[in-house]
Structure formats: structure tokens, C-alpha cells
Amino acid sequence: MIIISIVxxxxxxxxxxxxxxxxxxxxxALLVSLTTGIVIFSMILDKLKYxxxxxxxxxxxxxxxxxxxxxxxxIIGIAYIVEFGAQISRDAGEEAIASKIELGGKVVMMVLxxxxxxxxxxxxxxxxx
Amino acid sequence: xxxxxFLTLWVKDIVIVFVLISIIEIIIPNGNMKKYIDMxxxxxxxxxxxxxxxxxxxxxxSMDKRILQRTQEQIEFDYxxxxxxxxxxxxxxxxxxxxxxxxxxxxxxxxxxEVEKLYIAIYKDExxxxxxxxxxxxxxxxxxxxxxxxxxxIIDNINEVSIGDKEQSNTSLVKLKDDxxxxxxxxxxxxPRENIRIFLxxxxxGELSGEDYR
Numbered sequence: 001m002i003i004i005s006i007v008x009x010x011x012x013x014x015x016x017x018x019x020x021x022x023x024x025x026x027x028x029a030l031l032v033s034l035t036t037g038i039v040i041f042s043m044i045l046d047k048l049k050y051x052x053x054x055x056x057x058x059x060x061x062x063x064x065x066x067x068x069x070x071x072x073x074x075i076i077g078i079a080y081i082v083e084f085g086a087q088i089s090r091d092a093g094e095e096a097i098a099s100k101i102e103l104g105g106k107v108v109m110m111v112l113x114x115x116x117x118x119x120x121x122x123x124x125x126x127x128x129x
Numbered sequence: 130x131x132x133x134x135f136l137t138l139w140v141k142d143i144v145i146v147f148v149l150i151s152i153i154e155i156i157i158p159n160g161n162m163k164k165y166i167d168m169x170x171x172x173x174x175x176x177x178x179x180x181x182x183x184x185x186x187x188x189x190x191s192m193d194k195r196i197l198q199r200t201q202e203q204i205e206f207d208y209x210x211x212x213x214x215x216x217x218x219x220x221x222x223x224x225x226x227x228x229x230x231x232x233x234x235x236x237x238x239x240x241x242x243e244v245e246k247l248y249i250a251i252y253k254d255e256x257x258x259x260x261x262x263x264x265x266x267x268x269x270x271x272x273x274x275x276x277x278x279x280x281x282x283i284i285d286n287i288n289e290v291s292i293g294d295k296e297q298s299n300t301s302l303v304k305l306k307d308d309x310x311x312x313x314x315x316x317x318x319x320x321p322r323e324n325i326r327i328f329l330x331x332x333x334x335g336e337l338s339g340e341d342y343r
Contacts, residue, residue, distance in 0.1 A: 048156075055152060061145065062146070063138060063142055064145070064177055072166075072169060072170065075169055076156060076166065079157060079165075079166055082162060083158040083160045087160075105162060109162070109166075109169075110165070113165075113168075113172070116176070117172060120176055123176065123179060123180060123183055124179075126183055127183055
């Protein structure tokens with residue numbers, strides 16, 4: 001039944017935000033959308049945890065090293081957070097700030113991916129005679 | 130490991146990775162970030178496909194260890210946020226290790242002592258950066274252990290200054306050797322002689338009288 005509450009919260013807050021925008025209170029509309037985002041995200045958090053744990057179990061069954069998987073999970077988390085922040089800024093009409101948030105996310109993701117990249121380079125140089 | 134086992138493992142890995150990736154594709158947000166995640170997933174696929182072959186060539190090659198090492202380094206600089214300082218410390222450590230190795234080799238080659246412990250401090254201020262500030266050397270004579278092995282208390286770090294009067298001749302001998310080593314080091318590394326402290330670890334001095342002491 002969680003989906004009904006999520007959609008309900010979404011629709012109610014959308015109506016609220018539209019009404020606030022029409023009465024020239026767009027800063028309050030922004031706050032409404034921010035709060036809605038946080039509430040919906042916290043509702044799905046324990047479900048998301050279950051998904052990640054399942055994937056964890058799956059990966060331990062293979063001979064694939066765990067390090068890659070944790071990097072990928074971290075990157076997905078970063079992507080979510082960055083998208084959230086960037087959408088909020090974009091809704092408020094601040095395109096420049098949104099793109100800066102995305103830039104930050106990209107750099108952090110690249111930093112996290114560097115160990116995999118370097119390991120891959122090692123692998124390739126080792127495998128060549 | 131037979132060929133069939135190898136193939137089974139490999140195919141199983143690939144299948145599970147693709148199942149995993151299709152799940153991940155569902156949960157990733159579909160905005161601007163998607164292409165970056167796709168790139169990293171691509172790396173993962175390449176690693177999964179070619180890593181069994183590296184294990185055929187190099188038996189004990191562990192990718193996990195390498196990645197862990199690098200992640201560790203990253204965590205260090207992520208969370209302390211002292212990238213410059215960490216790097217400097219690493220450089221210093223490597224430098225001091227190199228110096229230690231050189232000096233040990235020098236002493237081993239030019240005298241009949243071997244170095245047991247060696248501490249080097251270097252200057253950290255701007256103009257003399259990297260010069261040796263002072264140095265402490267614990268030496269040990271190269272000798273056959275069987276000679277004095279039985280019933281002997283081993284005393285560490287005997288400083289030649291503290292040896293009593295009755296061992297005068299012996300002390301001068303040690304001092305002479307010291308001077309030789311100090312000369313060698315100070316001429317090679319350009320440090321003042323008084324900053325070099327040398328201790329000799331003499332084996333079996335506790336139980337033997339001064340005359341027996343070599």
C-alpha cells in the first residue's frame with residue numbers, strides 16, 4: 001500500500017505547489033516540493049535497503065570481487081542525491097546552480113570510479129605479453 | 130582446475146553480472162547521470178569478462194587487493210581533506226626509506242658491522258628541506274653466533290661512553306670504528322659529525338669479564 005501513499009503525497013503536494021505559484025508565492029512552492037521529495041525518499045528508503053541487500057547476496061555468490069559492487073552502489077546513491085538537488089534548483093529556475101550540483105556529482109563519481117579504472121588498466125597491461 | 134570448471138565459473142559470473150546490471154539499470158535515475166553510471170558498468174563488464182584469463186597467467190593476482198589499496202588511499206584523502214600534506218608525508222617516508230637503505234648498504238660494505246636499527250630525521254624547513262638533521266645508528270658486529278651462544282645475557286644498546294675505565298683499550302677500539310663510520314657518512318651525505326650518534330650492540334657482555342670482551 002506504500003504506492004498509494006506515495007502517489008497521494010505527490011498529487012496533494014503538486015496541487016499545493018500549483019496553488020502557491022498562482023498566488024505568487026513561488027518560494028513556498030519550492031519548499032513544498034523539497035519537503036515532498038524528502039518525505040517520499042524516506043518512505044522508500046527501507047525498501048531500497050532490501051533491494052541493495054539482495055543484490056549484495058547475489059554478488060557474493062559469484063567470484064566477482066565485492067569492491068566493484070560497493071563502488072557501483074555508491075555511484076547510484078550519488079546519482080540519486082545529485083538528481084534530487086539539481087531538480088529542486090531547476091524547479092526554482094536556477095539552471096546555473098543545478099548544473100554546478102551536477103558537476104560536483106560527476107567529479108565525485110569519477111573519483112569513486114578511479115580505482116576500477118586503474119585496476120582495469122593494470123589488468124590490461126598484465127594480460128598483454 | 131579443469132577446463133569445464135573454468136568455463137562454468139566464467140559463464141556463471143557473466144550471467145549473474147548481466148542480471149545484476151539489468152536490475153541496476155532499473156533503479157538508476159534517468160537524468161544526466163545515466164551515462165556516467167553506464168560507463169562504470171561498462172568497466173565492470175570488461176573486468177568480469179577478462180579477469181579469469183589473468184588468473185590463468187598470473188596465479189596469485191588479486192584485483193580485489195589492488196582496488197582496496199586504491200580505495201583506501203582515496204578514502205584517506207577524501208575524509209582528511211589534507212591531500213597536500215598526505216602526499217608530502219608519503220614522499221618524505223619514501224625518501225627516508227631510500228636514505229636508510231643507502232646508508233645500510235654503505236656501512237655493510239665499508240666496515241665489518243651491520244646496521245640493526247637506523248633512525249633518520251630530516252629538515253622540514255624551506256631552505257634545507259631534505260637534508261639530514263640527525264641520525265641514530267645501532268650497529269652490530271658481524272660474527273658467528275655459536276661462539277658465545279650459551280649462557281649469555283644479551284644487552285642492547287651499549288653506548289661506548291658508558292663503558293667503564295677498565296675497558297679503556299676496548300673503548301678506544303670501538304671509538305675508532307665509530308669515527309670511521311662517521312667520516313664515511315658525513316662525507317657522503319654532508320651532515321655535521323656531531324649529529325650522528327652511533328651505538329654498538331655488543332653480544333654477551335653481561336656475563337663476561339672485561340678481558341674476555343672482544
